[in-house]
Amino acid sequence: MPGDPSKNLTVATTGASGSLFLKHFLSLVVRDIRVQNVNFIASNSGLRVMAEELGLRGRNNLITQLVGKPSKKIREQSNDDIGANIASGSYMADAMVVIPCSAGTLGRIANGISVRLIERAADVCLKEKRPLVLCFRETPLNKIHIRNMYRAADAGATIFPLIPAFYFHPANLDAMAEEFACRVLAHIGLPQTGAFHWKS
Template sequence: MSLRFTLAITGASGSAFGVAVLKRLSANAGVEQVALLLSPTGKRCLHHETGLAPKDLAALPKVELRDERDLGADLSSGSYRHDGMAIVPCSAGALGRIAAGVSESLVSRAADVCLKERRPLVLCLRETPLNRIHLENMLRVHDAGAVVMPLMPGYYSGPTSLEDLYDTFATRVLDQLGLAEQDPRRWKS
């Protein structure tokens, strides 16, 4: 079965985690397409933190870079069939817009569609410390059906590089999207 996913990178620090998830989706044999959305600040963080540009990510196999301003895109409609969405990293602003049902960009509209259509939506919040508004917004999206998965990598796998942390976290995101992969870094007792 060919699967289609959406990945958004918004304007919070941690874009390397989003890149790791994108690479794993792109390399997965069961994935046919990955629609990639970057917010304006997400593009800036991506370049600042990784030196990459959107075109670099769009060059990966199966990746289609979409215009996050295009609210008329297929991702804006519940009739467009896909298998889930992850926002990695998810800024506190994006979280707040999704929690309030404000669809001012394709990122927030596509997330809203996932919630209303009961498709997997994984929000990887990158913010600290958290204030009461952040916590309430996390609870609101959780209660609406999203998975709130803050960028908190596990250290049990004995990472020897940042890439190890990114990849281990990416495995967990793919798990939440229903794409369980073999990964030697999974916990073993």
């Protein structure tokens, strides 16, 4: 949160459309010297969508495929490993961002169905009152989505829909996705130099 930068981040990606937003989010995180540690989890569906949208080929060198180079501060975690550090409240994660967040993952988080690591780590954030940001992406919304957004927000999550802004006239999709990633980072206390600020 503002004034309290998130140094130890958990970043998860799931099978919703919008891998470009993840790519820019991770690129900014890698560059940001305030962020010391990142635990990163990709669901299998997330991998499937990344293959479709970014041309990624499997899990090998996933971070390099996403951000163009390896990063020592990013540790990949298996979604099947519920014994990972972030599955425990005793591990001091500062904030968690799910980008993009599918309807399935939202539903599991909102209803406490913590079978895999992504949902368990999110559940831990909620119980420990740590920031949890869900960049939910689906359209149109059915009542189950709307109820689940309400339930997750009521439990303490921030619903941060993957809806980019247009009023700063982004030159291209990359500019649009990067600006959105800047907004998410600012929300967890990591404002980015060069981010757009509305002036009227």
